[in-house]
Amino acid sequence: MRAAALGWFVLRRLLHAVPLLFCVVVLNYALIASTPGDPVTVLVGDFPAPAEYKTQVRHDYGLDQPIPVQVARYVTRVLHGDLGYSFANRQPVLSLIAGRLAATLELTATALGFSSLLGIALGVLSARRPDGVLDRAVRGLATAGYALPEFWVGQMLILVFAIWLGWLPSQGAHAIRGVAPGWAGIADGVRHLILPALALSLRYLALIARITRGAMLEVLGADFILAARARGASERAVLIGHALRNAAAPVITVIGFNLGFILAGSALIETVFGWPGIGRLLFDSIGSRDYPTMMGILLVVSATVVAANLATDILHRMLDPRVG
């Protein structure tokens, strides 16, 4: 019964997400088509490309056909995984993005993992004693985390820890002389990861700590917590086993729904730290007017957000069956 209900829920959310994804792709094409000038420039990029190539692209995307045909061709291509060709990089956009995926995943996953773990811990501990010292500190951190532009935090971290103290490197994902073999290479990678991951984390750390604190405070006032305490459960068991378990749903929802923001933040952070990921690729493609790459990245990021929201909804439903 429960499994069947969950199955229906997943199906309903899928039926919801697929049209959303479709709209995102159509919107992407609307953006291309409404650009002032020749849309072929957007599909090729602003380069002195050979005339035959432009004619080919014009034909492939049906730019000489009515708009509905153009949209249909564009959507079909995208759904087949064809995000166009980057003339600037002499590479299909999809493989260009795929080549940068690992670096972005390394950075965003580290930041998300770090901010989730620390944020939940801080939220739980500060809910234990509202208005205590830690609680005030966490609230201050949350306020700052919302207000500081993350790329500026990155610049300040470089200033302090790379330039003034000289403790950590400021640019790239590994030393310029190349990746060293074995542990030395891993240690070098970690040293390069610390500052950008920290800069990217601050905002989510603030958000997750704040949401966890709020959810915990709500749960800690419930009768079953009182009951658990009356039964003599240890403080630790009450906080983690009873309260956090029941506060988990909103926390996970917030983490999932903010995945898109962490990707956007990553674009800025990668630019500040010369991190060789998708964000840096976006920055470079804007600089070189490599439109196909820009549009491809927009599509990939949008699709990731839709998928993350879907996954979050399903996870939320599994944690809290009351969600309809």
Next chain:
Amino acid sequence: MIPISVFIAGGWLTLTVLAAVFAPLVAMDPYAGGPDALLPPLSPAHWLGTDDLGRDIFAETLFGTRVSLTVGVTTAIAGAVIGVAVGAAAGWLGGVADAALMRLTELFQTLPRFVLALVTIALFGPGLAKVIVVIGILAWPQTARVVRASVATLRSAPFVEAARVGGMPGIALVLSEILPNVAAPVIVLAALDVATAILLEAGLGFFGLGDPNLVSWGAMLNEAQQYLRTAWWMAVFPGIAIAATVLAFNRLGDALNAATDPRGRGR
């Protein structure tokens, strides 16, 4: 009792508005370079130092308030207007219109705002008006949701029914009976949206997509990036300006929320 931090936030915002209005009277020309490039702060003629072209950082930071406040306030108003219109229509009409408008809201909420704004401005070319349009168009979904929820509940409230029975037509009913009741959350969201828009604009400026003819804090940080090693002051002061202004709008939004929401719950 109003907390002291709200006074500080209000004071800072008053200062930034004054700075935006009176910048030409207080500071020198932020666009005029000089022979004294990369002077450190507390130099006699340039008390926050100069940038790589010898421009006065104090003047640039002061003039930067103009872009940030203009973008922040206009896009928040645009977001509030669109959000109220969409939300009220969805909540009042219900049925198919409601479902369609909410799908649209969901689509806009799903779109990765910053990346979309970057790509759009890269395609259409930079400029203050374009930045405002793009950020404004992306700023409304949350307001729409809040307004829709309130309007849908109030639609059948006794005082609305009374006005309806009294013969008031639909639009007047929404405008005069229902919308005044959702003013408080809309204003709170608008204050918070100003902060978000300032951060977005700074990010665009940092990517080199701000208005090329205007000084902005984001663009200053973009230039500062190359000079982090030699001129820290190029990065420090505009960043503080952004952080303080965003903080002030957030604080004000939270305070308004606490003051207008009787249950005293955050959003």
